[in-house]
Amino acid sequence: MRKRSIALVLVAFVSLLGVPATAAPLFFDDFSQEQKATNTQLDNWTIARGTVDVVGDPDFFAGLCTGGPSPSHCVDLDGSTSSAARIESTGIALGPGSYQFSFWLRGNARNSSTDTVRMIVETGVTPGESFVLGGNAPWTEYIRFFSLQAPQVVNLVFDHAGGDNIGILLDNVRLEQVPEPALLALLGFGLAGACARRRRS
Numbered sequence: 222m223r224k225r226s227i228a229l230v231l232v233a234f235v236s237l238l239g240v241p242a243t244a245a246p247l248f249f250d251d252f253s254q255e256q257k258a259t260n261t262q263l264d265n266w267t268i269a270r271g272t273v274d275v276v277g278d279p280d281f282f283a284g285l286c287t288g289g290p291s292p293s294h295c296v297d298l299d300g301s302t303s304s305a306a307r308i309e310s311t312g313i314a315l316g317p318g319s320y321q322f323s324f325w326l327r328g329n330a331r332n333s334s335t336d337t338v339r340m341i342v343e344t345g346v347t348p349g350e351s352f353v354l355g356g357n358a359p360w361t362e363y364i365r366f367f368s369l370q371a372p373q374v375v376n377l378v379f380d381h382a383g384g385d386n387i388g389i390l391l392d393n394v395r396l397e398q399v400p401e402p403a404l405l406a407l408l409g410f411g412l413a414g415a416c417a418r419r420r421r422s
């Protein structure tokens with residue numbers, strides 16, 4: 222019985238570590254609400270430079286989003302004007318805390334050339350990070366973390382270099398809060414206490 226209680230605590234604690242604290246993400250876009258088109262606008266993003274194409278299975282450039290997290294729609298960050306895009310999310314108001322930012326990228330899937338996109342959490346939260354992907358780079362989820370000491374409005378930014386009409390594909394952009402270690406420890410103690418009480422009774 223004691224072993225089972227300890228096992229329960231461990232399972233609960235490990236589940237807490239693996240599951241985001243928030244029920245809903247602070248920002249999420251799988252682009253499924255977009256109209257598929259070349260050189261189009263995006264609902265949750267400002268296109269600050271260049272153009273994007275919204276493509277997807279099974280009817281508009283089928284195959285480009287295939288194998289990704291939500292293949293009905295994804296975004297080619299180098300639109301059909303041959304001017305690659307910089308897209309900036311709507312502002313997201315965040316309080317102090319730790320955050321997980323994740324997104325999926327695939328190489329252009331049409332030629333062997335290499336493309337580069339820079340990801341930035343503005344303003345001043347991260348220095349940014351460049352992703353250089355060969356044309357055949359498979360769909361991959363990238364997960365990054367940052368923390369804020371004070372409330373701040375941030376924008377998620379993807380800035381594709383160059384421009385030749387064929388670019389890196391983007392899907393399922395997500396931002397969520399992650400539990401603080403202190404909070405996790407408190408929850409862990411709480412669970413341990415609950416199990417101990419159950420054992421005694």
Ligand SMILES: [Ca+2]
Pocket residue numbers: 251252253290291292293294295392393
């Ligand atoms: Ca999608």
Ligand SMILES: [Ca+2]
Pocket residue numbers: 299329334335336384385386387388389
């Ligand atoms: Ca390209």
